[in-house]
Amino acid sequence: MSSKVSINYGEFPDAGGHFGRYGGRFVPELLMAPLEELAEAYARYREDPRFLAELEADLVHYVGRPSPLYYAQRWSEQLGGARIYLKREDLNHTGAHKINNTMGQALLAARMGKTRLVAETGAGQHGVATATVAARLGLECVIYMGAADVQRQSVNVYRMRLLGAKVIAVEAGTRTLKDALNEAFRDWAANVDDTFYIIGTVAGPHPYPAMVRDFQTVIGHEARRQILEREGRLPDALVACVGGGSNAMGLFHPFLADAGVRLYGVEAGGEGLAGGRHAAPLATGRPGVLHGNRTYLMEDADGQILPTHSISAGLDYPGVGPEHAWLKDVGRAEYVDATDQEALAAFHALTRAEGIMPALESAHALACADRLAREMTPDQIIVANLSGRGDKDINTVAALEGMEL
C-alpha cells in the first residue's frame, strides 16, 4: 500500500470515464449521443444549487435520511470481538439504499425533459425504488427483470405493479439480472428521445459508474460524520456486499483517502468458489467488456459470459462496477466472499440478536463482519452497510428451510 498512498481518488474517473484501465464507454453507436447528453446534463446539475437542494430535501423528507448508524451491541458481544455499527439503509423508504440513486437520477430525468423511465432489476429493490420515484414524479415506468428473478422475488414484482410500473419478464439468456440489463439497453436504444435509463448500480457506460457513486456517497458521508460524533474517531474497517457495487462504493468512497480504514467488499460466494456456482467476478474473473464498461467478468475461455449463482438475486451478476475493479488492482480495497450458507447464518444471527432482519444481499456483508470481528478486539470498530431489509426474502428463506408460506 505504501507506494500507492499518492493516488488522488477524487480525480477518477477521467473524462472518458476510466478508472485506470477499467470503465470507459463501450456501447453501440446509437447510444453514444444519449450518453454524451446525459454526461453533460449530469455535469451541469451536479453543481447546480437548486438541483442539489431539491435532491437534499427529497432525501430528508421522502427517503427519510439521514439513516441511523446503529451500534449492534448484543450481536457484537456475542461475537466477542470488534464493535459493529450498522449503517441502516434498510430504514430508507422502500427498504434499501437503491432509492438514494433513483431519486437523484429521476430528478435529473425530469430536468432533461424525459417522460419515461426504464430500469433493470435483480432483487426487485432497484425496480421498486424506480417505480416509487416514477409514481411520485408522474413519469411512465418500465422495469425489466429476469424471468427467474420474477419468480423468486414475486412480492417485489407485485409492489412494482401496484406502483403503476410495467414489469417485463426477460426470458433470454440466463433469465437473471444481466439479461434484464441487455433488455433495458435495447429499450433505451429504441426510445432514446423520451426515455431515461436509470441504471441501478455503479456499472454501465460512463457516466453511470461515477454518477451512481456520487448519488450513493450520501451513505459514506453520513457514516463518517456519525461515527466521528459517536466514537470521536474513524472506524478500523468498512464492510459492504458487492453485486454491482453501489452500496459498497457509496460507503467506501468518502473514506478512500483515509489509509487507516480498511475496506472490505463482499461478493456472493454461492455454493463456494471452487465449484463455479457463485457470483464473484473480482475473486475469480478476468478483465473484459460487458454492459458498456471494462471490468472483471465471469466468463469462459471464449469470452462468453458465464451463468452466476447466488441465494440473493441482487448479487447474482457476472460483472462488477469498474471502480471496484480498479480499487482491487491498486490494493485500496479487499474483496472477499461469503457463501449462501454463511449469508443465511448471518441473516438468522442478526434477526435473533438485534431484531433486525437484513436483506440476503446485506447478510453477505454481515457474514464478513462476523469473521472480521472475531479476529479483532472490542476497542476496534467495524461499520457494516445494512443495505436493505429482509422482508422481500422471507419466501426464499422459508423455502430453503422446507417451509411454504
Place this chain on the structure above:
Amino acid sequence: MNRIERRFAACREHGRKALIPYITGGDPQPDATVPLLQTLVEGGADILEIGIPFSDPMADGQVIQAACERALVHHVNIRRILEMVREFRTDDVHTPVVLMGYLNPIEQMGYAAFAQEAVAAGVDGILCVDLPPEESQFFVEMLQENQLDPIWLIAPTTQAERIRRICEVARGFVYYVSLKGVTGADSLSVSDVAVHVANIRAATRLPVGVGFGIRDAAAAGRIAGVADAVVVGSALVAQIEAHQSEPEVMYAVVREFIADMRRAMDAAAVETALGGER
C-alpha cells in the same frame, strides 16, 4: 484494391446496389454455415456478414439473440468461425466476408491474434458493435496492420462532427443504422434514411450501406434507391430459425428470400437509371 473495394467497384460498373446478408456463425448448427454462405451467394449476395455469437448481444433484438444461443449450444467460438471462412474460401475467393461481433470475445482472443488469424482465413472487414472509435485506437492499428477494413456504424443520433471523425477511420464502407432501436425492430422511413445517407456522403467517399429494420424485398428495393448497399439480418435469420429442422427446405427458402431482394433491388436500380434519363 481489396475484395470489398473491388466488389463495390464492380457493382457501380453494373449499376447495381450491393446486397449484404447477415447470418450468425454456427446457427442453426455449425455444419450449416458454409452451405448457407454459398446459398446466399447463389441467391445474389455481394458481401457476406457473419456474426460471431455472443452470450449478451445488447445491440441485437430477440431474433439474433436466439441465433447466438443456438450457436453457443455448439460452443461456436471465433476460431471455429474462421475455420468456416477458410472452408468457404476454398470455393469462393471473390465474395468479401465481414465479421460482426462484440468486443469481449475478440478481446479474450487477443486483438493481434484475432486480426492475424482472421486475415489468414480470408476475412476482409471487421465490425465490432460495442467498440466506439474513442476506445479503438489499438484495435484499429491491429486491423490496419493486417489489411482488414474497420467497418463502423453511424446511427440516426450521430451528429455531423462525429460522422466526420468516424468516416476518417472507416474503410471499406460505412454502415448506417436505419432506425433507433436494435436489429429486428420494425419501423423504417425511407425519406429519413435518404437525408441521413446524404449527410454521410458529405463526409466520405466510401460506399454507404443501410441496415436494421429491412424485412422484405420491397423495403430492400426502396433502400437500394438511396444507398450503395442494403444489409439484411434479422428477417433472414428468422427464416433460418423457422426452417431449421428441415435443412433442404431451409436452403431453398434462404436462396429464394435473397433472390427476391436481389430482384427488387435490381428493379429499383433500373427505375432510378430511367428516372435519371428522363
